[in-house]
Amino acid sequence: MRETHEIVLASTNLDKLAEFQQIFSAYGQITILPAHKIIRNSDKLAHVENFATFEENALAKARLANHAAHYPSLGDDSGLMVEALNGQPGVHTRRYAIPKAGQSQDQANMQKLLDALKGHPMSKRSATFVCSLALVMEGMTLQTKGILNGTIAEAPQGRSGFGYDPIFIPEGFQRTLAELTADEKNEVSHRARAVHELMKQVQTHGLRLAKP
Numbered sequence: 001m002r003e004t005h006e007i008v009l010a011s012t013n014l015d016k017l018a019e020f021q022q023i024f025s026a027y028g029q030i031t032i033l034p035a036h037k038i039i040r041n042s043d044k045l046a047h048v049e050n051f052a053t054f055e056e057n058a059l060a061k062a063r064l065a066n067h068a069a070h071y072p073s074l075g076d077d078s079g080l081m082v083e084a085l086n087g088q089p090g091v092h093t094r095r096y097a098i099p100k101a102g103q104s105q106d107q108a109n110m111q112k113l114l115d116a117l118k119g120h121p122m123s124k125r126s127a128t129f130v131c132s133l134a135l136v137m138e139g140m141t142l143q144t145k146g147i148l149n150g151t152i153a154e155a156p157q158g159r160s161g162f163g164y165d166p167i168f169i170p171e172g173f174q175r176t177l178a179e180l181t182a183d184e185k186n187e188v189s190h191r192a193r194a195v196h197e198l199m200k201q202v203q204t205h206g207l208r209l210a211k212p
Contacts, residue, residue, distance in 0.1 A: 005030045007135070008038050010045050010065035010075040015162040016191075020074070023186050023195045032074075039068045054079060054091060054132035055143060062134040062141070072137035078190065080164050082152060083126040085116055093164075110156060110167050117152055125152040127168065131190040133198050142201045146194030161185065 007024075009017055009032050017034050024030045035042040048060040054077040062075030079093035089096040089109070097112035099105055117125055129148040134141060149171045156166035158178030165177035170188055177185055186192045 006033055006071060007031070008033045008035055008065050008069050008071040008073045010035055010061035010073050012036060012042055012045060016076060016078075019186070019189075019191060020076070020195070022182060023189075023192050027199055033071065035065060035069075038071060039065060049077065049091075052091065054130055055134070055145070057091065058132040059134040059136075059141065059143065062136040066136040072135060075134040075136070076131060076191070076194075078129065078131040080113075080168070081128045081130060082113065082117070083128075084120055084124050085113075088116075089113070106163055110164060113152065113164070114155070114167065122151060122154075126150075127152050129164075129168065129190040131194040133194045135198055135202070138207060140205065140207070142198060142205070144194050144197035144201065146190040146192065146197065148188060148190040148193065 007030065009020055011017065012035060014034070017032065021032045024032050035045060045061050045064060048064055049057045051057050051060060057077035058075040060075065061077070062073045065071075065073035065075065077091070079090055081087045081090055093109070095105070097105075097108035099108035103111075127150055129150070131146040132143070133145070134143045151169045153167045153169055153176055156178070157176045158166050158180075160180065160182070161178040168177050169175065170177060172188075173180070177189070
């Protein structure tokens, strides 16, 4: 019987969960487990994201999940950095704006960002998606980062993805992330790049990902 390797994702974001499950599927028998199925009071994970860097937030979540579940635990903190806005929204990407009545958090975030860039030509709308990962297991901590450069569109385009995907045009494309297929996105995304680097480290160290 083949061994199934399991990792708890230290996040309550179901969109991220689905994306990580798709990305890790390229590595065979790896199951990404949702935190709420393994960790009691998993909502506490959101409250440790109070550091100044993506790396610190990812590590804090991974450590909390590993302590609570005793599984290999993956912490992720991702965000958007816009050059013309001095790196904002940065670590505040998820809660960048306060939604108005009838708005979702994602809609409010995109609208605030587009308003801030109003009047900027496309040549001045450079942005970078960043994903920091921390994997805590077997007394070890592995950390990686994935980066995706691109441009902020002038208006949302596409219906796939989540977050800022409808206004982010990745470098080398004429379409936003929300206009790409899942396979296309997972070839280039900041999360995919961070995962690929992480798995190189896992393989280098000869680590087993199953629950002890």
